[in-house]
Amino acid sequence: MNNEIWNRNKECMSRDELSDLQGKRLHKLVDLVYHNTPFYRHKMQELDLLPADIRTIDDIVKLPFTTKADLRDNYPVGLLATPMSEIVRIHASSGTTGSPTIVGYTSRDLEIWKEIIARALTAYGVTRGDIVSVGYGYGLFTGGLGAHYGVEHLGATVLPTSTGNTEKHIRLLRDLGVTGLACTPSYALYLAEALHKQGLSADDLKLRIGAFGAEPWTENMRHEIEERLGIQAYNIYGLSEIMGPGVAYECGCKDGSHIAEDHFYPEIINPETGEVLPVGQEGELVLTTLTKTGMPLLRYRTKDLTTLMPGTCACGRTSIRFTRILGRSDDMLIVRGINVFPSQVESVILEMPEFAPRYMLVVDRKNNLDTLEVQVELRPDSFSDDMGSMLDLRRKLGERLKSVLSISAEVKLVEPNSLPRSEGKSTRVIDKRVLA
Amino acid sequence: METIKQLSVFLENKGGRINDVAKALGEHGINMHAFSMAETTDFGILRLIVSDVEQAVGVLRAENFAVVLTDVVCISCPNVAGALSAILERLAEHQVFIEYMYAFAQGEKAHIVIRPSNLEECLKWLEEDDCDILADKQL
Ligand SMILES: [Zn+2]
Secondary structure, three states, X not given: OOXXXXXXXXXXXXXXXXXXXXXXXXXXXXXHHHHHOHHHXXXXXXXXXXXXXXOOHHHXXXXXXXXXXXXXXXXXXXXXXXXXXXXXXXXXXXXXXOOOEEEEEEHHHHHHHHHHXXXXXXXXXXXXXXXXXXXXOOOOOHHHHHHHHHHHHHOOEXXXXXXXXXXXXXXXXXXXXXXXXXXXXXXXXXXXXXXXXXOOOHHHOOOOEEEEEOOOOXXXXXHHHHHHHOOEEEEEEEEOOOOEEEEEEEOOOOOXXXXXXXXXXXXXXXXXOOOEOOOOOEEEEEEEEOOOOOOOOOOXXXXXXXXXXXXXXXXXXXXXXXXXXXXXXXXXXXXXXXEEOHHHHHHHHHHOOOEEEEEEEEEEEEOOEEEEEEEEEEOHHHOOOOHHHHXXXXXXXXXXXXXXXXXXXXXXXXXXXXXXXXXXXXXXEXXXXXXX | OOOEEEEEEEEEOOOOHHHHHHHHHHHOOOOEEEEEEXXXXXXXXXXXXXXXXXXXXXXHHHOOOOEEEEEEEEEEXXXXXXXXXXXXXXXXXXXXXXXXXXXXXXXXXXXXXXXXXXXXXXXXXXXXOOOEEEOHHHO
16 A cells, blocks of 8 residues: 655644644634634624634634535625735636635645645655646636646646547547546546547556546445556545645545645534534534635535544544545435435436436335436437337446446436426425325 | 338327327428337337428427437338238348338328338348339328
């Protein structure tokens, strides 16, 4: 196993020292937002809080939460804690629902960002000798540029392939002997498929390490990606509101993602009540940006469901880990005791160009057994008069879904443009069990 | 090559969809000479022989139907016992298999629509047997 650690001082800090550092940083942070972000000043005033009331990291529970809605309400730059002249970069998330959210970075924020990505890449085993293809979208999305500067900071070679031209991507992977790949897990599977279609296999490539994130993925997908691309696949976690990729990352143990805790303070809460849960219980991940200066956030509710794992990891890092995130608190369905997220279904459908990116999940209970039906729109140009190939298509989607969801779903092909076009959970999921 | 264009339409198995197709075509004065439906539990493929196939494609696409054109062979079958089976046997002998077929009557004649596994071979052997192969304009 790879034992390299990028920043041993911080990643392997004693827990006491870390708490101390987190407390000091939190105090500074609260002072910053109280004086520079009217939104937070008002919220703290409502709670009768002064910056001086926040002395140790344990005082964090006194502070208000921040939600995605707060970001939208303060669109575009109401949550900046610094004048625009200090902001050197802006990213925006499209937001699957509603208006975009804007995040501004100071040059110090960008330094921290590339530092944490270098930590992640090192944990995966990437070294200066590697060539890493960044297949995340470049642009307003944080994935592309975030990973890009992290690879450069580490001293490896970055190949900014972005998304899109898969044929060229494969050609460059081969011709340059690219060894690392950073992209979404569904794009990795798509690449594997494209490789296969060209009559190539993992043996034709030198890829050895993959950093995958930006969407939920399962252990099954990890195995499939590792097998088909001949690599070790690791999770990278992040969200644009907090920073972008690199907030947390797996190590060689592949047993939970380490949070860069000197920069991001994690809590787990009950998503219904907001109550802070003891370490080890599953709930919604809440993150506070301890060191950000552009757009720092207090107790940001990520909506991601996970469990914190205390204790020193076999890799030597002392930073706390969290378990694999499969989806978001407001989306989760439980079918036959298994957590199912619409986003998982979506990622599978997006991989298959024969289908339009629209679907409907119908959950029902028949003979005391939960059933899951996935309705998906056929693209008009994928329709064939050959019944055999239509059935193959349906079967292929069913198999993919099963490998990702870990339960079988009944696939129903529906006519083009027949599913509701608006977004949001209510229109993508029909849970008949609730009605019964 | 004497083939005709068959129109295939993707349909969900829900009430009234065949009627929706018939209605859309009817409103544009397009005649349905024949149709056949291949079904699964959740969807089906409706296969049609119509009077104006190009126009029919436009009409159905405008209504958001997924449609595709397929070349099929249409023969006019003599009304003699065993005529059809003789033709099919002849094709099978030459490794031409039938993916699907359906029949329809026009006036006093019976027509058979055949989707063979190999179009060229199928036509070759049918012609050799002097079968009455129909073209689009003959319907
Ligand atoms: Zn570890």
